[in-house]
Amino acid sequence: MARYELVKRSVALITLTNPPVNALSSAVRHGIAKTMERALSDPKVTAVVICGENGRFCGGADIREFAGPLRGPPLVPLLDSIEAGEKPVVAAIEGVALGGGLELALFCHYRIAHFKARLGLPEVTLGILPAAGGTQRLPRLIGIPAALELITTGRHVSAQEALKLGIVDQVTEQNACEVAVEFALRAVAKPLSSRRLSSLTTPCPPNLDALLEAVTMQIQKKARGVMAPLACVQAVRAAATMPYSQGIKRESELMATLFNSGQARALQYCFFAERTAGKWTLPSGAQWNDIKPREIRSAAVIGLGTMGRGIAVSLARVGIPVIAVESDKKLLETGRQMVIGMLERDAKRRGVSASHNLLKFTLGLQDLKDVDLVIEAVFEDMALKKSVFRELSKVCRPATLFCTNTSGLDVDALAGVTDRPQLVIGMHFFSPAHVMKLLEVVCGPRSSSEIVATAMSLGKRMGKVSVAVGNCPGFVGNRMLKPYSDQATFLLEEGATPEQIDKALEDFGFAMGVFRMSDLAGLDVGWRVRKESGLTGPDVDPKNPPRRRQGRKYCPIPDMVCEQGRFGQKTGRGWYMYDKPGGTKAKPDPLIQNLIEMYRNRYGIQPRNITDQEIIERCLFALANEGFRILEDGIAARPEDIDVIYLFGYGFPRHRGGPMFYASMVGLQRVLERLEHYHQAHPDVPHLEPSPLLKKLVACGSPPVQKWREHIKTMHSHL
Ligand SMILES: CCC/C=C/C(=O)SCCNC(=O)CCNC(=O)[C@H](O)C(C)(C)COP(=O)([O-])OP(=O)([O-])OC[C@H]1O[C@@H](n2cnc3c(N)ncnc32)[C@H](O)[C@@H]1OP(=O)([O-])[O-]
Structure with a gap:
C-alpha cells in the first residue's frame, strides 16, 4: 500500500x-x-x-x-x-x-x-x-x-x-x-x-x-x-x-x-449515492460498464423556450455543435438572442471564450437530417410532441437518436409514433437546464441499451448527475412531488398558511418551501396539467362532490389562485406577492389569506393549530412513501437513485441525505406508524396509506438503506 x-x-x-x-x-x-x-x-x-x-x-x-x-x-x-x-x-x-x-x-x-x-x-x-x-x-x-x-x-x-x-x-x-x-x-x-x-x-x-x-x-x-x-x-x-x-x-x-452525527452519515451517504447513481442496469442484464455509448458529434434542440435554451447552452459549452429549431421567425430570433446571451455570460464566468460558432438557428426540421441526436423541448403537449417525432422520423437519418425533454409524459407513447422506438429515450432536464445538475434519463420499455448508455454518457459530458429511471407519469421526481405538494395544500385547508409551511420546510433545510418553489416554477404549469387530466376546469362533472376528484380528496385552492391570474413570480403574484412581475422577494399576501378563509367558511372547515412537526411528517413521509412505491414498481432501481434526484433536482437538504435516507434515519417503524396515524385521519388520501414495501422492510427489521435492494430484487423492473 x-x-x-x-x-x-x-x-x-x-x-x-x-x-x-x-x-x-x-x-x-x-x-x-x-x-x-x-x-x-x-x-x-x-x-x-x-x-x-x-x-x-x-x-x-x-x-x-x-x-x-x-x-x-x-x-x-x-x-x-x-x-x-x-x-x-x-x-x-x-x-x-x-x-x-x-x-x-x-x-x-x-x-x-x-x-x-x-x-x-x-x-x-x-x-x-x-x-x-x-x-x-x-x-x-x-x-x-x-x-x-x-x-x-x-x-x-x-x-x-x-x-x-x-x-x-x-x-x-x-x-x-x-x-x-x-x-x-x-x-x-x-x-x-x-x-x-x-x-x-x-x-x-x-x-x-x-x-x-x-x-x-x-x-x-x-x-x-x-x-x-x-x-x-x-x-x-x-x-x-x-x-x-x-x-x-x-x-x-x-x-x-x-x-458520530447523523449529518456526517447523511453527507457521506450522499457522496457514495452520487457515484452509485451512474451505475445503471437494465432488466436485460445490460449495464453501465459493458455497453459502449455512441459518440455524439452533433445535436439538435427543438423548441427555444426556457428549457430548450438551457439545453442548447449545456450542449454548446462542452463543444457539441447544436442546431436549434423554432417554429416562427420571431420566436427563433428571441431564442437566438437569449441563447447567445446565456452562453456569453457562462463563458465570462468560467473565463473562457463563448462558443458561438457551434450554434446554428433554423426554422426547418429538414436541417436536422444529419445530426447524431435530437432533443425535443417543445411545449408539454402530447399531440404536439407526437407530431414533432413523426416529422423527425421522416427527415432524420435512421441512426439519429431521439430524446424528449418531457417532464412526465409517456416516453413509450412518443417512441411508438417514430420509425425507431428503440432509439427513443427521455432526457428530463431541470430548469434552468444549463444550471441545474440533475438529468433523469427515462428508459422506455423499448429503449435500447445503447441509447441508455449514450444518454447517460452525454449527461456526464454536460456535467450533469444523470440517473436512469423507468417510464411512468412524472417519472421519479415529479411523481413524488405530487403527494408532497398535495399534503401542503391539505394543510392549508386545515389551518396552516403558505408562509408557515414554507418556513417549516426551510427550517428543515430545503432551499425553498413548497409554495415559494411553486411561485418560482410558475403555477400555470400544474394548473394546465390538472385541467388536462380532468381534475379541474369545465370538463369536470358537476355532480362531483366538492373537494373530491377521481375518487379521492382534492384541494381546489391552487386552481382558485390561478383563476385570479396569479401564476407566481412571473406575474408578480402567486402564493406570495412580489414587488413586480419577475421579482424574487416574496411577501405574504393578505389576499391569499382571505381566499383561504373564504374557502374554509364555504366548506365549514374549522381551522386548527398545526405544528411544524405535523407539516414535516405529512409532507416528507408522504414523499418517501411514494418513493417506496416507485421502488416497488421498479421505476427507480435503488433508494440512492431517488435520493440523488431529490438532492440535485428539488433542493432536498444534503445533510439529511435525501427522502429515503431521511426515512431510514427517522426509523422505518416510526415512519410507518405516523403514516398509519395520518391515513386513519385522512382515509380519502391514498398517498398516506403506507406502501407494501415500507411494511415489508419494517417486518424484516428495518434494514439500512443500502440493503433495501435485497428486498426489492424479486419485484419486476421497468428500467
Ligand atoms: C481522519 C482525518 C481527517 C481526514 C478526512 C478526510 O480525508 S475525508 C476525505 C476527503 N476527501 C474527499 O472528500 C475527496 C473525495 N473524492 C473525490 O472528491 C473524488 O473522488 C476525486 C476528485 C478524488 C476523484 O474524482 P473522479 O471523478 O476521478 O472519481 P470518482 O469520484 O468517481 O471516484 C472514483 C472511485 O473512488 C472512490 N473514492 C474517491 N475518493 C475516495 C475516498 N476518499 N475514500 C474512499 N473512496 C473514495 C469513489 O467512491 C469511486 O469509487 P467507485 O464508485 O469506483 O467504486
Whole structure:
C-alpha cells in the first residue's frame, strides 16, 4: 500500500498505492508508517519524497472506513513523525491532494504541485472537519481569512491558486515526482525548523472576532442547521488563539462530535449515492460498464423556450455543435438572442471564450437530417410532441437518436409514433437546464441499451448527475412531488398558511418551501396539467362532490389562485406577492389569506393549530412513501437513485441525505406508524396509506438503506 524505492542513491521515494485515489486506508497508513521509519533510520537516505501512484497524490482518508471502528495507526501521530524528522520530506502532488491527502502534504516540509493538480480540504462536505491537523496547520501557512474560506467551503483550488496562497512551494509542468526528487536533494543541507508548520505562530488579522462572526452568520444564512462548517470556524479560532498542541486537541474534540452525527452519515451517504447513481442496469442484464455509448458529434434542440435554451447552452459549452429549431421567425430570433446571451455570460464566468460558432438557428426540421441526436423541448403537449417525432422520423437519418425533454409524459407513447422506438429515450432536464445538475434519463420499455448508455454518457459530458429511471407519469421526481405538494395544500385547508409551511420546510433545510418553489416554477404549469387530466376546469362533472376528484380528496385552492391570474413570480403574484412581475422577494399576501378563509367558511372547515412537526411528517413521509412505491414498481432501481434526484433536482437538504435516507434515519417503524396515524385521519388520501414495501422492510427489521435492494430484487423492473 506504500512502495519504497531508493532513487538518486540517497532519496527515499515513497509511493502510495491504493487505486483509484490512493485513499489513506488503514493499510496505506501502515505502509506510510513502515516506509517512513525505514527512510528515517537508513543512513544512506538524506531526503524523502512522497507521491501517489497513477498520477494521483491522495484523495484523503478512506471514507468507506468511516462506517466501522478505527483500525490501523491514527493519522496525526503518524504524520507528526514525518514533520519532526531531520530529513527533508517533499510531497510531489499530482492529480489531487484532498482532505487527509492535503493534510499529509502539510506535514511534509515542502510541496511541489503539478500544474494540473487540485488541492483542498473538502471534509466539510462529508459532515466532518480536517482533523489530521488541517484546521491548525493551514491557517499557520496561509493565514486565517484564506484558510477559513477553504476549510468552511471545502472548495478545491488549482495548483496555480495554491501557489499564490502559499500552500505549495513550486508548480511544475514536468513530472512532479522527478522535480520533487531534485528539490529534495537541494533541500538536504537547509534548516527545517521554519518548515515545521506546528512550530509557527498563526498570522492573525486584527479584526479576528468580527471576521469569525461574519463568516458564522454567512454560514448560518446559507447552510441552515448544518453543523460541520460552524465546527470548522471554531477549530480555526483555536488555531488563532491557542498553541498548536491545544489547538490539535480542540480539533479532535470537535471532530468527535461531528463524526458520530447523523449529518456526517447523511453527507457521506450522499457522496457514495452520487457515484452509485451512474451505475445503471437494465432488466436485460445490460449495464453501465459493458455497453459502449455512441459518440455524439452533433445535436439538435427543438423548441427555444426556457428549457430548450438551457439545453442548447449545456450542449454548446462542452463543444457539441447544436442546431436549434423554432417554429416562427420571431420566436427563433428571441431564442437566438437569449441563447447567445446565456452562453456569453457562462463563458465570462468560467473565463473562457463563448462558443458561438457551434450554434446554428433554423426554422426547418429538414436541417436536422444529419445530426447524431435530437432533443425535443417543445411545449408539454402530447399531440404536439407526437407530431414533432413523426416529422423527425421522416427527415432524420435512421441512426439519429431521439430524446424528449418531457417532464412526465409517456416516453413509450412518443417512441411508438417514430420509425425507431428503440432509439427513443427521455432526457428530463431541470430548469434552468444549463444550471441545474440533475438529468433523469427515462428508459422506455423499448429503449435500447445503447441509447441508455449514450444518454447517460452525454449527461456526464454536460456535467450533469444523470440517473436512469423507468417510464411512468412524472417519472421519479415529479411523481413524488405530487403527494408532497398535495399534503401542503391539505394543510392549508386545515389551518396552516403558505408562509408557515414554507418556513417549516426551510427550517428543515430545503432551499425553498413548497409554495415559494411553486411561485418560482410558475403555477400555470400544474394548473394546465390538472385541467388536462380532468381534475379541474369545465370538463369536470358537476355532480362531483366538492373537494373530491377521481375518487379521492382534492384541494381546489391552487386552481382558485390561478383563476385570479396569479401564476407566481412571473406575474408578480402567486402564493406570495412580489414587488413586480419577475421579482424574487416574496411577501405574504393578505389576499391569499382571505381566499383561504373564504374557502374554509364555504366548506365549514374549522381551522386548527398545526405544528411544524405535523407539516414535516405529512409532507416528507408522504414523499418517501411514494418513493417506496416507485421502488416497488421498479421505476427507480435503488433508494440512492431517488435520493440523488431529490438532492440535485428539488433542493432536498444534503445533510439529511435525501427522502429515503431521511426515512431510514427517522426509523422505518416510526415512519410507518405516523403514516398509519395520518391515513386513519385522512382515509380519502391514498398517498398516506403506507406502501407494501415500507411494511415489508419494517417486518424484516428495518434494514439500512443500502440493503433495501435485497428486498426489492424479486419485484419486476421497468428500467
Ligand atoms: C481522519 C482525518 C481527517 C481526514 C478526512 C478526510 O480525508 S475525508 C476525505 C476527503 N476527501 C474527499 O472528500 C475527496 C473525495 N473524492 C473525490 O472528491 C473524488 O473522488 C476525486 C476528485 C478524488 C476523484 O474524482 P473522479 O471523478 O476521478 O472519481 P470518482 O469520484 O468517481 O471516484 C472514483 C472511485 O473512488 C472512490 N473514492 C474517491 N475518493 C475516495 C475516498 N476518499 N475514500 C474512499 N473512496 C473514495 C469513489 O467512491 C469511486 O469509487 P467507485 O464508485 O469506483 O467504486
